[in-house]
Amino acid sequence: MGKSIVVLEGYEGIREAMQIILSLEDYEIKSYESVKAFENRDGNQPDLFILDVMLPDGNGIEVCRVLKVINTTTPVLIMIAHASLKEINQGCAADDYIEKPDKVKRLFGGEA
Template sequence: MDKHICILEDDPGIREILEILLSEEGYHVEGYSTVHDFFSKKNSAPDLFILDVMLPDGNGMKVCNLLKSDPATKATPIMMMSAHADLPQMTSGCKAEEFVVKPFDIHVLLRKISRQINSGPGT
């Protein structure tokens, strides 16, 4: 499949489950727990970003807006996830292509990921 997904999620259980699940689906996955690590270690523009909203050192919606304002990543689809923010707050806070409320159904999440990856800039 050779599609690359970058996850910014501070909850280690959710991040690890996503990394394992998406790796088993054939995706190359990079996971980060902080905004600092995300920006300092992220290697290249992936096919999809999955960002949590509430992070220990920042806000995923601000990260989304930074990615959408960067010419290198502005066309890359972004999926926002949150257990705390409501959908209208998330949709007005950033220009992500997809929004997921935690807890999420794994099958629904995989369909949304597939849809975004297959409609992204590299396809």
């Protein structure tokens, strides 16, 4: 198996699509639907975190903030639909971001 990615995405359809497509690219994917489920994951450090901002029981900006305090070396990609870049930049030190749903196709190699 290739590098590992942890996905925290509240919307089941996007979460499943990411799992399928990234697995086909030889990534080991572990995905979580909520902050609570994410907090209960195993302690293994992935090569990348992909976090949605809007979650059923919290938000990815806060999760990013905590991750960056614990481990500043693992990259964090934030997916945003309604949050502004200003909110993300003030809230956490994400390594990059992708807008969704319109531009989520870029994550999978499609046109935006």
